Ligand code: KIV
């Protein structure tokens with residue numbers, strides 16, 4: 001089936017690195033950027049060059065070494081920021097400047113003490129200015145999630161005329177429902193002149209736990225780029241998780257989309273990012289959590305041992321995990337126990353299993369997980385008492 005390509009824009013090193021405690025040094029950023037390039041992301045947002053000399057240098061260094069992905073640098077809508085981004089990107093093979101401004105009523109009134117008309121002028125001027133340096137200019141309408149659609153459409157038309165190649169529609173505060181966000185993208189596709197000549201991009205935050213669902217709603221309604229981070233790290237409750245949107249599009253090929261991500265590297269990237277940033281991944285995190293392919297209740301274990309896809313929609317190998325795991329707890333059944341004994345070399349009969357299972361329950365009720373060492377001890381107990 002022929003499917004349409006969705007561009008993956010990774011912002012782990014920019015929106016992700018903004019998180020308190022996640023700051024990286026240049027070498028760490030280079031190591032992650034190289035792995036992201038190998039993973040197959042289309043765009044790496046490497047940083048916000050005007051924000052500090054260290055970030056400027058990191059963007060410059062990443063620009064020099066990355067061979068495949070476009071390298072993007074963030075700016076506000078002013079000439080100083082854009083000059084700095086252009087300089088930091090000077091060695092990039094495929095540079096992109098990402099400039100923008102807040103467009104919601106609250107941003108216009110309280111952040112800028114400005115008017116809708118003046119904001120449109122600043123947006124278009126910033127894009128036109130960035131265009132003097134690079135061909136590829138992405139515009140973000142900050143807080144687009146809470147911006148009136150008719151006004152947002154006017155902003156989009158102005159920046160398209162000024163030369164924007166990509167327009168980012170951020171749900172900066174993670175407020176939208178998937179239907180709101182999807183309808184916003186649909187509205188822009190239907191009402192903005194020239195919209196079919198540019199790429200619409202989803203940039204969703206996770207304050208209500210809907211970043212991934214909102215990004216997918218955006219794609220279904222006409223967006224063709226997703227901005228996301230490894231493990232979903234980012235401001236407050238985080239950004240859209242890269243591994244989630246990529247695997248959703250892969251598992252639901254019927255939606256008609258694909259990405260160029262090498263999914264077998266997802267687990268590795270998750271662990272690298274977590275270790276480098278010192279941000280643990282919650283065990284039940286979709287796709288990359290340590291429990292994502294672990295089964296511990298008797299009914300599920302029995303089903304998975306008979307046939308993996310009874311309780312698994314993803315082959316763990318597809319995301320770089322060797323195999324699903326059968327975890328032994330007091331909720332496990334005989335079939336899981338026999339399976340784990342077999343893995344350590346004991347092919348037990350049905351009668352042996354009945355007795356072993358009684359010993360097992362005695363141990364399992366005293367601890368959270370029965371380990372391989374416990375299994376050897378249980379087998380010892382059994383052989384000595386036979
Ligand atoms: O969430 C947001 O609005 C952003 C923009 C700066 C792109 O991160």
Ligand code: ZN
Pocket residue numbers: 015170172203205239
């Ligand atoms: Zn953001």
